[in-house]
Amino acid sequence: MLNLKAHAAIATLFLAGAAGAATTNGIANGGFEVVNGNQPVGWVGADSSAPVLSNDAHSGAHAMLLSVPGGFGGSGLLQDSIAHGGLAALTVANVGDTPVLSFWAKGDVSPTGNAKFGLSYLGDNGVLYDSGLQYFHSDLSGTTWKQISFQAAAIPTGAKAVYLLLNTAVGPLQDGRVNAVYIDDVQLTLTTAPVPEPETYALLIAGLGVVAAVARRRRA
Structure with a gap:
């Protein structure tokens, strides 16, 4: 011995x-505190109803409101960590890491609506890993912020960027309920070897x- x-x-x-070893956030401006006019830097709106900046925040001064106030449509918020977020590319030091995506959310999707997210890794020729759509509307509260967490798959060889979509969609509004989903403090915890x-x-x-x-x- x-x-x-x-x-x-x-x-x-x-x-x-x-x-x-070091940890970093793989998503830029996850708290929506850096803004250009009324738009959060690093994020792009998508679908029929563009997200809007809100001061009803979990922390800091801002959150994002995804809403389809008239019904029949969707509201999406997305980021390519390089093209939109301006972050450095993933490297071989990130390969094999299984990051955790977390964000805070509250709201109501109406009886005909839903809320979901999708997390992907992008390579030079497109998607290397796609998590599919993960639904979280059943976890929402109209009055209380709740943290949503997701264990992502391992970062594959060749991954360069993180691609995140946050979305709500709704049919006709019912029972006088609105479609409004607030998102704040988005974090993708990357651990570098x-x-x-x-x-x-x-x-x-x-x-x-x-x-x-x-x-x-x-x-x-």
Whole structure:
């Protein structure tokens, strides 16, 4: 068995390797606090009814309101993390990571409506992974913000960008209920694999030296 000095050297080595890991948000301007006029920077509206900036926020000053006030249509908010968000491309250090998408939402979709999101990874030639549409209208409250979380699939080799769609759709409004979904604090937690630093390699050599010395002593 290894002595305490060898164990300490190996433990130090593992700690040094782990220290290089970092987490970042794979979505730009997830709190909608950076605005240009009345539009959040990094986001694009889609569908028949464009989302609007709202001051009814979970945190900070702004949230986004996805709404089809007249019924019969949809309201979507989307971001390509590179083309729209201006973020750096995903790299090989992100491959294999299984990020968690989370955001805060509240609202009402009317009896004929729904609320959903889709998360994809994009490569040079299009979609590498598509999560499909994940519905969350059953989790909504008209008065209380609730956090929605989703464990995404592993980032595949060749992925460059994250593509996120948030959407509500509705048929005819019923029972006097509106279609209005508020979204705030969008977070995609990316964990970047640690890149060994020169000090890590030095510790590796030192640790291997200690192990070899212990082995020689045991043979003697």
